[in-house]
Amino acid sequence: MDSFLTDLFLGQPVWMWLTFFGLVLALLVFDLGVLHRGSKEIGARESLILSAFYITVGVAFAGFVWWQLGPTPAVEYLTGFVVEKSLAMDNVFVIALIFATLAIPRAYQYRVLFWGILGVLVLRGIMIGFGTAIVSEFGWVLYVFAAFLVFTGIRMMVAKGHGTDMSESRILQLARRRLPVTDRLHGDRFFVREAGADGRLRRFVTPLFLALIMIETADVIFAVDSVPAIFAITTDPFIVYTSNIFAILGLRALYFALAAVLHRFAYLKQALAILLIFIGSKVFVADLLGLGKFPPAWSLGITFAILAAGIGYSIWRTRGEPPAPAGHPEQAAH
DSSP states (O other): OHHHHHSEETTEEHHHHHHHHHHHHHHHIIIIIIIOSSOOOOOHHHHHHHHHHHHHHHHHHHHHHHHHHOHHHHHHHHHHHHHHHHHHHHHHHHHHHHHHHTTOOHHHHHHHHHHHHHHHHHHHHHHHHHHHHHHHHOTTHHHHHHHHHHHHHHHHHHSOOOOSOGGGOHHHHHHHHHSOBOSSOOTTOSEEEEEOTTSOEEEEEOHHHHHHHHHHHHHHHHHHHHHHHHHTTOOOHHHHHHHHHHHHHTHHHHHHHHGGGGGGGTTHHHHHHHHHHHHHHHHHHHHHTTOSSOOHHHHHHHHHHHHHHHHHHHHHHTTTOOOOOTTOGGGGOO
16 A cells, blocks of 8 residues: 555656645535535625635645655746636636626526536646646647747737627537527526426426536636646646646636626736746747756746736726626626
């Protein structure tokens, strides 16, 4: 047994992976099984407390990484955590649009997000596993990732922003065509049995399940940016996966904390675009300067500076602006 726990899995001892997964499982059980056993609307105060708690746990895990792997991996973990948490903010805007389009009440949104997070744990693991295998076999792929991040950042910089008509989503239209859908909500249920046009009982999916499909699809799309971003910081699978998951775990609480003030982050998208350009370009800069690898402490400091500037500028420019009506799609546009 001791030999198994000390065996290496993706570069780190099995016991470190088990410790991480045990902590994540405990957080999920406590979250849904204790704090949110029933469907209820999550208030701003509770959301802020939960969001602060998840951020604290994510940052504290850096201490565990430092203890086991040293200061450089700990700084890389923190940089990855900050970058992934920041990119998850873009997810918040899209989630707000999805819930508004499907008219999902706030009382049921938390359950959708919880199961969405479970799906993300698996999907991110698969994508990171493939990414690790590719990077370890073909080192030059890192430069492809870096160039893609620069391109994505430039495209994000010049884009107009998120569209507000999610009803035109191809994923939503495909789901409505392929699945038996009821437009009525049935509490917090994803599936129900109703009488069809022929009078026979059939199983239907509810708007909550449509929202779950769209959120999972959105995460896959966002992962196309976020996974290369973390690989441009570090190629250690343990650091890549743990920083991703800890950043995403608090996404539910972060969504409810920010849902009413999304309009105050109108210029965060530009800051995220600059951040992606920086993360991608530093791979090439490090080679040109003969650094081998861009110093992790510099990377963390510059990341903080870019995000702080973007948030500060957004808050300053939107001072005095009233929020959009609750649940309105424009509330999430930026």
